[in-house]
Structure formats: C-alpha cells, structure tokens
Amino acid sequence: MTPSDRLPPIAQTAEAARSRRGAPVPTLASIVQQRIGNDIAHGALPPGMRLEEEDLARRYEVSRTPVREALRQLSALGIVDIRHRQGVVVAARSVEHFNNLLEVVADMEASSARYAAQRMTQDERDALRATHDGMRAIIDQAAAARFDKANSVLHQMIHEGAHNDILFNGIVQMRLRTLPYTRMEFISERRRMEISYMEHNAIVHAILRREPEMAYQAMRLHVIDAGHVQEDRGRG
Numbered sequence: 001m002t003p004s005d006r007l008p009p010i011a012q013t014a015e016a017a018r019s020r021r022g023a024p025v026p027t028l029a030s031i032v033q034q035r036i037g038n039d040i041a042h043g044a045l046p047p048g049m050r051l052e053e054e055d056l057a058r059r060y061e062v063s064r065t066p067v068r069e070a071l072r073q074l075s076a077l078g079i080v081d082i083r084h085r086q087g088v089v090v091a092a093r094s095v096e097h098f099n100n101l102l103e104v105v106a107d108m109e110a111s112s113a114r115y116a117a118q119r120m121t122q123d124e125r126d127a128l129r130a131t132h133d134g135m136r137a138i139i140d141q142a143a144a145a146r147f148d149k150a151n152s153v154l155h156q157m158i159h160e161g162a163h164n165d166i167l168f169n170g171i172v173q174m175r176l177r178t179l180p181y182t183r184m185e186f187i188s189e190r191r192r193m194e195i196s197y198m199e200h201n202a203i204v205h206a207i208l209r210r211e212p213e214m215a216y217q218a219m220r221l222h223v224i225d226a227g228h229v230q231e232d233r234g235r236g
Contacts, residue, residue, distance in 0.1 A: 029069035032060055041179050047092035077176050091180045098181045105174045106223040113219035116161035117212040124161045132204045139193045147193050
C-alpha cells in the first residue's frame with residue numbers, strides 16, 4: 001500500500017490533481033491536515049473530541065507548528081471548531097447542516113458534468129469511457145476498495161473535463177467540509193456498487209453524447225443518493 005492509498009478518497013483526488021497539474025509539492029501542514037482529516041473520516045477522531053496540539057504532534061511525528069497550521073486550515077473548512085478557552089474540537093454538525101452541504105456539493109459536481117459534456121476533448125471522453133467500462137470488471141470481482149478508488153478517479157476525470165479550475169478547487173474544498181459526517185470505509189455490498197455503476201452509466205453516456213443538461217441532472221441525483229447512504233451509515 002502506498003502513502004496515497006491511505007488517504008481518504010477526497011484527499012486522493014487532491015493528490016492526483018497535484019500530480020497531473022504539476023502543482024507545488026504539498027507542505028508539511030497540508031500533509032498533517034490530510035492525515036487528521038483521514039482519522040476524522042475513519043472515526044479515530046470522533047465528533048466532539050478535543051484535539052491537543054502536543055498529542056497530535058506525537059501521533060503524526062511532527063512538531064507542533066505544522067499541527068497548529070493544519071488545525072487552522074481545518075477550522076476554516078468547518079471540520080474542527082476552535083473555541084475560546086476550550087481549545088480545538090472535532091466539529092459536530094446537525095443533519096440539516098450536512099444536507100445543506102450536500103446540496104452545494106451536488107450542484108457543483110453536477111455543474112462539472114454539464115461543462116464536461118460541452119468541453120471534454122475526444123481523448124478525455126475515450127479515457128472516461130474506458131475507466132467506466134473497467135469498473136464493471138471490478139464489480140464482478142467484488143473488489144470494493146478498487147471500486148472506491150476507481151470511483152474517485154472517474155469523478156476527478158469529470159471535474160477536470162469541465163476545464164474550470166475554480167470549480168475544480170471548489171469541489172475539493174466542499175468535499176472536505178463533509179468529512180465530519182462521512183465514514184470513508186466504502187459500502188462493500190455489491191448491490192450498492194451496482195447502483196453506483198448504473199448511476200455512473202447515466203452520467204458518462206450523457207457526457208459522451210454531449211447532453212449537458214442530462215449530465216447535470218444525472219450527476220446531481222448520484223451525489224445526493226451517495227451522500228444519503230453515507231449519512232445513514234453514520235447513524236448506524
């Protein structure tokens with residue numbers, strides 16, 4: 001397993017984006033931010049837990065300076081709360097707050113699908129088709145972890161195919177905001193993978209047929225559906 005495989009899917013997406021776009025090497029603070037986000041997503045740092053800089057520095061084997069900066073970044077995203085005289089705690093949000101976030105994420109991802117249908121090059125469309133077709137074999141092998149990673153890749157291809165850097169970065173930031181609600185263990189039931197694949201099928205074919213409004217609606221429904229499944233698991 002590589003270091004990037006241990007990151008949550010949204011962090012994997014950001015990592016892949018950096019690699020493909022030739023962006024600067026991430027800072028130590030951003031790496032610590034991803035690792036804290038990963039632990040929050042897996043429940044190792046549950047909502048309401050107080051986070052001490054010294055404890056986190058020992059946990060991630062770094063000094064307190066990158067930890068402090070990482071916590072500031074996470075606070076700006078709403079993933080942790082910095083409270084006067086109480087320190088830093090993992091954010092605990094309401095279902096209403098999550099649903100509001102989900103609506104925004106769904107609209108942004110849907111917009112990326114709409115623009116991708118209009119702007120993707122033929123090479124990008126061919127790569128999207130190949131990635132989607134490859135996910136069928138992954139389902140047949142019941143390889144949930146591989147499906148999860150392929151899902152992140154497929155969504156990233158659509159985000160990049162929109163050819164709008166502001167939208168791309170906005171999606172990454174909004175996805176990070178959903179971390180307190182999300183359990184990153186992929187839903188391994190084959191039925192859920194089949195449903196996700198069918199929803200992808202509608203999105204991908206709308207993009208390939210250059211049908212922007214159909215791509216928008218299909219992606220929005222897909223993101224809302226996936227978000228509600230994660231929310232239900234979080235309650236379980």
